[in-house]
Amino acid sequence: MTDTKILSGIDSLYYFCESNQNYDDLYLEVLDQLENQRGKFLKKDIAFENKDLIITINDTPLIFLGVAEGFHWFKDMNDNFKIGFKDKFKNRSLNDIRVQLLAFSIYTIGIKSIIEFINNILLKDYITSYFPITRADLNVFIQSDLSFITKEMFVTRKRKYATISEIGSANTTETIYIGKEPFKLRIYNKTLELKKSSKKDLMNEYFLNNDFDITKPIFNIEFELHRTHLKQFNISTIEDLFLNAENLFKQSMEDIRLVDISNITEKDIQNNTKNRAETLPIWNYIKENYKIDSFLQNQLPLERVKRNILVYSEQKFEIEYIGIIRKAYINNLPLTDDYLKDLYYKAKDTLTKKTTITQLKKDYILVDFIDENKNEKEEFRLLNNGDLIKPIRPNKIVSNLNDYELLVYLDKTETRKNLSKIDESIHYVAHKEALKRGLIKNYKGEELI
Template identity: 40%
Template sequence: MQGPNPTPMLSGIDALYYFAQSGAFYDRFFESIMEKIEEKKAYFDSLNFAYENSDIIIPINGIDMIYSGAGRDGFQWFGHEFFRAGFKDSEKNPSIHNIRIQLNAVGIYTLGIKSLIEYINSKLLDEVTSGYYPITRIDLNTFVQHDFKYLRKEYILSKKKNHSANISERSSGYELETYYVGKKPFLLRIYNKKAEMKSASEIKREIMLNHFGVNGLDLKGPIFNVEFEMHREYLRQYGIDTIEDALARAEQLFTKACELIRLIDPDTLSASELKANRKRAKTLQIWQEIKEGYSIDAFMQVDTPLEKVEQISSRYSLEDAERSIKRIITRLLVHGNHPTLFYFLDVLQKARDELELRRNAKELHPKYPPESFEEELKALNRDALESLERRLELEMQQTEIGDLYYEELSYHYTAVFNEFVRRGLRRDF
């Protein structure tokens, strides 16, 4: 199944999760985060804006983070294009570290894993950690120019009993998409990377294609990912505790993993020999190449200066918005609607007007809260009452019927009308 030339492959680390031990200033840091979340919620409430967690974007040590909500593990989770971060109350579940970090592929392949870790630890977590970073998971992988569509259980030699495969139907027949061996804390995934990228985000697809092209993989040929997922319980068997330990011994870990789960060539034994002792079968040639070829030297040399990392990171929210807008435009075009430049300018202006209207309403609400509004009206003279009436009427004209804010405006407007009636003033409403 393999020619005389070495198979092109690209070694690396696809994901890395770790804890960060909190330091003396952590409690105040966590309190400030929660205060910012509540402030953002209060702001949205004041505008009668129906928000979701993802609408709450707060700065954490100068980095804009998107709130994901509270997890079942007690952590408050935040998303960034390059990583996820979780923080919890230090008094809750004290047996677990207070900070969790999860690096993703987009961040790793955009910035380099060392640069990304430095950015998080020195910028996001500045002065709130003790400098101890226990690793919780690492995914060691090799992208290989080889088609594993033939793979089935007969090729796998392992003590792991858990096997599963995702098979897709193509016009040319059935093709393997993903093959799994084992389960947490140690498992192997072999999957069709090109098929997986079809459902990936546009930015991830672009980054990965660039990564493959720059490093010599043929984008027209098959590309599979051979990936070992290793969790803390497994890593500690080999004395690996911290990020530094895992990175220093990544190649040894990968080699050992290829021995624990070995792909064999069943054609090197007869049917009876296979049944009697499959261990005697020779290692599949491509598996031997993958095992011997794994090296992260080049991968670890990718180093982005911290200043450059900050410039790249500051752009992500606008790029994310652009992708969302493009998806909406695509849906319009698919359904035969072709928006013009004037259409977008009109939508932009309406959005600005609505936001300004909601901001202006904040001046009204503190002065005339619903529970005391009628009492406050009694203290206004006729000119002030008429001015307030005109303002409410104008705002109602610019607000859609059915909107929660419209309902509140209606309440205030009716209260003003009733005040005129109470004073015996004839008004032509």
């Protein structure tokens, strides 16, 4: 058993941040940003979801999740944490800021590093140094098949923790729940869970980095400890938890024991008088080898954490891309598939050659086209894709323009319509054609020339 691999850690952490005198400014700013975001959609009568509303606090973008338990909840772009803000004048028995750390940050950035980022960068101007803990999940991953365990094999010291349920097939156990809030134990087959989890790649990388064999069974033993239970051990803050996590985990394994029922009678099992049974060696092994030091030492420098929080990912790209397209529609910018495709290739070109802003604006070269028969010279534009086109002129026949060209032309005539009567007439013709095609709205009270 001495070669059985285990990984000790803290699988989840929830805590409060005590707000300072500046917090009211932050909360009002959060509400203002949300209202501004909503207003952009409502003004144009465009449907939107919570995730479309993105605010920024100290240069960190946060996606709106909704309102629950009086808190406005957000998460960062890369699912490192969730954070909630409430009105300081409501439910004064609770702190104003609530934080939940998520698996991605815990197993990549490190639990101490992500806490330092939230407290010292994201919220630095709005909180004190007091961080009361509300829930912690202490856990051990073990490279061992624990599917032989049944609910009858557990002994609990306290009657109120005796709620036990079991999930699995007739031959193997997949999950066991023991106890209820504020003190619960979960044991489950992590390998099976990851098969249907979005965290599969993340956790497999974590296991491989710690010499686990992901082709063999991995189980998770996890104690869910809430604030009222933690207070019994004088654990009130994050720092208290880190200092006492090992003793707390070991005490939890004493409060709920996995015992050998082979040497006790069926009557003992039925009457729940199994205390005389000996603890199974695997349980004692896990208890004695729970060490939190290496887990807490998994830290990144704060500046690197900040870069990681803002790191670009496929998910972040999708969110931003959809947001940009929606913003374009809200502001009546003309979009076509060809136009977006053209922008895509422009962006790719910038990866292989140095392109200035001026070059991006002028994606053509001027060429002179000479008609020898008429002895005339006309100026054309040679596009990057090889197309040769005539520039749009003020006397352009607007009915021959496609929708995108018409809207671009209309925008240009808009800026010139007050320069002269001719420019005013040119704009009128373009505006009338755009109305005819339904490309723009004729707002009530607006009259054409």
